[in-house]
Amino acid sequence: MAEATPPEAAAPAAPAAEAEEQVVNPWEVKTGSNQGIDYDKLIRQFGSSKVSPELLERFERLTGKPPHRFLRRGVFFSHRDLSSILDAYEKKEPFYLYTGRGPSSQSMHLGHLIPFIFTKYLQDAFNVPLVVQLTDDEKFLWKNLTAEECHDLAYKNAKDIIACGFDVDKTFIFSDFDYMGSCPDFYRNVVKVQKCVTLNQARAIFGFADTDCIGKVSFPAIQAVPAFSTSFPDIFGREKNVKKVKCLIPCAIDQDPYFRMTRDVAHRLGHCKPALIHSTFFPALQGSQTKMSASDGNSSIFLTDTAKQIQKKVNKEAFSGGRVSVEEHRKYGGDTTVDVAYKYLTFFLDDDAKLQQIKEDYEAGRMLTGELKKELIGVLQAMVAEHQERRATVTDELLKQFMTPRPLCRAA
Numbered sequence: 001m002a003e004a005t006p007p008e009a010a011a012p013a014a015p016a017a018e019a020e021e022q023v024v025n026p027w028e029v030k031t032g033s034n035q036g037i038d039y040d041k042l043i044r045q046f047g048s049s050k051v052s053p054e055l056l057e058r059f060e061r062l063t064g065k066p067p068h069r070f071l072r073r074g075v076f077f078s079h080r081d082l083s084s085i086l087d088a089y090e091k092k093e094p095f096y097l098y099t100g101r102g103p104s105s106q107s108m109h110l111g112h113l114i115p116f117i118f119t120k121y122l123q124d125a126f127n128v129p130l131v132v133q134l135t136d137d138e139k140f141l142w143k144n145l146t147a148e149e150c151h152d153l154a155y156k157n158a159k160d161i162i163a164c165g166f167d168v169d170k171t172f173i174f175s176d177f178d179y180m181g182s183c184p185d186f187y188r189n190v191v192k193v194q195k196c197v198t199l200n201q202a203r204a205i206f207g208f209a210d211t212d213c214i215g216k217v218s219f220p221a222i223q224a225v226p227a228f229s230t231s232f233p234d235i236f237g238r239e240k241n242v243k244k245v246k247c248l249i250p251c252a253i254d255q256d257p258y259f260r261m262t263r264d265v266a267h268r269l270g271h272c273k274p275a276l277i278h279s280t281f282f283p284a285l286q287g288s289q290t291k292m293s294a295s296d297g298n299s300s301i302f303l304t305d306t307a308k309q310i311q312k313k314v315n316k317e318a319f320s321g322g323r324v325s326v327e328e329h330r331k332y333g334g335d336t337t338v339d340v341a342y343k344y345l346t347f348f349l350d351d352d353a354k355l356q357q358i359k360e361d362y363e364a365g366r367m368l369t370g371e372l373k374k375e376l377i378g379v380l381q382a383m384v385a386e387h388q389e390r391r392a393t394v395t396d397e398l399l400k401q402f403m404t405p406r407p408l409c410r411a412a
């Protein structure tokens with residue numbers, strides 16, 4: 001089918017004039033503003049669409065599920081073709097979810113949880129299969145780790161992902177190193193995508209340099225193909241109409257370049273363009289100029305942190321929107337637009353009324369920074385402790401089940 005619209009991948013990664021202020025690509029997220037990334041600007045730059053109140057209403061009407069707080073509060077704020085997935089759901093046509101993680105650290109942090117918490121909610125709301133790609137190959141190419149270490153990290157991270165509550169009857173988690181070698185259909189799709197994208201195009205989308213190894217240049221095809229149902233014959237079968245099974249990808253918006261490329265080649269390979277729903281970034285403890293990063297231990301709260309460590313990090317590191325003295329704070333109030341503890345509460349405190357009360361009290365100076373941080377510490381300690389409990393119950397046997405290619409239950 002001929003493409004009427006100009007290729008999305010051609011959208012410039014960052015126009016020169018704006019590049020100084022904010023940089024968003026799969027390898028770097030930073031801005032000069034302590035209020036964080038300008039997400040409206042990003043939507044304009046990338047050419048995606050805003051998640052509108054009408055779209056949320058339709059989502060609620062069709063699934064009968066109230067919108068997740070990540071939707072109510074604009075954490076998942078941008079999309080591509082989400083309505084096509086809602087159409088499919090309405091018409092009872094099959095589709096699946098695809099998300100992933102690059103396993104580069106022993107322990108995942110709070111920011112890594114965001115897409116998985118949301119994907120679990122979508123799996124429950126839609127009752128559809130999910131595939132989770134662990135890009136151990138990607139991390140080997142980009143980081144100073146051995147292939148064996150990356151593979152091992154994939155398995156460790158898979159346990160944390162399973163602990164988010166995914167349904168084993170509907171979820172397939174795979175390491176690229178394992179699956180690429182065992183599934184010819186997957187590898188065939190990788191090579192088909194590689195043939196569709198020129199070096200010029202890959203450069204324009206990802207900014208590769210002449211000194212980058214060729215592994216990096218060819219990797220995007222590997223992240224692309226889980227968006228095509230024919231890459232999973234054990235799940236979807238081998239019949240011709242499998243190509244009609246649509247895909248929805250929840251991810252942080254820095255992953256969009258991969259999927260602009262995927263969407264550009266989809267029709268040429270006889271597949272539907274995958275739909276996307278994008279999240280904002282989870283800010284570093286030190287402020288919203290960057291996202292939380294596992295390579296900077298002080299900027300992160302890890303899922304392995306103890307209650308004490310959480311308390312210490314929040315109290316010591318979390319950038320505050322409070323005033324310099326208690327007197328000034330009482331008089332002028334705190335600034336929730338830059339306060340990291342407040343921002344974290346918007347991600348993890350589910351109670352809308354309570355969050356609103358905290359906002360009003362803090363901005364009016366009735367609540368002090370220490371009190372705000374105490375609220376956050378309580379929420380995080382409970383959440384991390386629950387995660388640790390669930391992770392402790394994930395046996396190697398269960399892990400193996402999740403990671404075995406097999407048919408998955410589909411929506412009735």
Ligand code: TRP
Nearest residue numbers: 099100101102133135223251255
């Ligand atoms: N590249 C991603 C990372 O480094 C991992 C990933 C692979 C992914 N496939 C994905 C993320 C699909 C979101 C959706 O973390």
